[in-house]
Amino acid sequence: MSTNHPIKISDTPAPPYYAVIFTSLRTDGDNGYAETAQRMEELAMQHAGFLGIESARNELGITICYWSSLEAIQNWKQNTEHLAAQQKGKEQWYANYRIRICKVEREYGMK
Amino acid sequence: MSTNHPIKISDTPAPPYYAVIFTSLRTDGDNGYAETAQRMEELAMQHAGFLGIESARNELGITICYWSSLEAIQNWKQNTEHLAAQQKGKEQWYANYRIRICKVEREYGMK
Numbered sequence: 001m002s003t004n005h006p007i008k009i010s011d012t013p014a015p016p017y018y019a020v021i022f023t024s025l026r027t028d029g030d031n032g033y034a035e036t037a038q039r040m041e042e043l044a045m046q047h048a049g050f051l052g053i054e055s056a057r058n059e060l061g062i063t064i065c066y067w068s069s070l071e072a073i074q075n076w077k078q079n080t081e082h083l084a085a086q087q088k089g090k091e092q093w094y095a096n097y098r099i100r101i102c103k104v105e106r107e108y109g110m111k
Numbered sequence: 112m113s114t115n116h117p118i119k120i121s122d123t124p125a126p127p128y129y130a131v132i133f134t135s136l137r138t139d140g141d142n143g144y145a146e147t148a149q150r151m152e153e154l155a156m157q158h159a160g161f162l163g164i165e166s167a168r169n170e171l172g173i174t175i176c177y178w179s180s181l182e183a184i185q186n187w188k189q190n191t192e193h194l195a196a197q198q199k200g201k202e203q204w205y206a207n208y209r210i211r212i213c214k215v216e217r218e219y220g221m222k
């Protein structure tokens with residue numbers, strides 16, 4: 001699953017912008033999860049205001065999506081295919097999850 | 112390395128609070144990284160204002176630390192042992208990293 005994720009650190013613009021932190025624990029078995037997760041990443045990337053995605057999973061999974069505005073986050077949340085995936089996630093894929101909407105105020109790094 | 116991380120979703124309080132997103136790509140070899148990473152987690156947990164930590168690594172590593180205030184983040188950043196670890200990180204452990212300081216504005220989840 002995680003092998004499908006982009007392995008680069010997102011090249012986000014100067015703050016402020018927004019981050020959606022999605023932390024999750026999976027149920028057992030794939031049940032169509034990997035394919036949908038890959039599709040959701042591709043779909044998110046095409047949405048207005050998308051700035052980047054970073055993802056990793058061991059026992060705990062963390063996916064962070066970066067967006068230009070709260071409006072962009074809201075639009076992506078309401079995407080029809082994404083709504084169906086959210087429903088499957090609640091019913092089947094996740095034992096538990098937490099979503100945090102954050103404003104990125106400061107950013108720095110090695111390069 | 113990631114087997115040492117807590118595998119639970121952080122039980123953070125009602126927003127607003129702060130998140131420090133640390134995204135990294137490692138260099139080859141351990142070079143004392145695992146031991147220090149474990150120590151830094153234990154040390155962070157003892158600091159005033161610490162609210163939780165979530166971590167996962169595949170090719171990309173993501174660690175998110177939750178804090179009650181920007182002051183708490185600044186205090187942790189200036190911890191002597193942590194400063195030494197930051198230096199080793201820059202010199203030896205990380206091929207690249209990015210740190211994002213965020214204000215968590217909204218939070219929801221399954222439970």
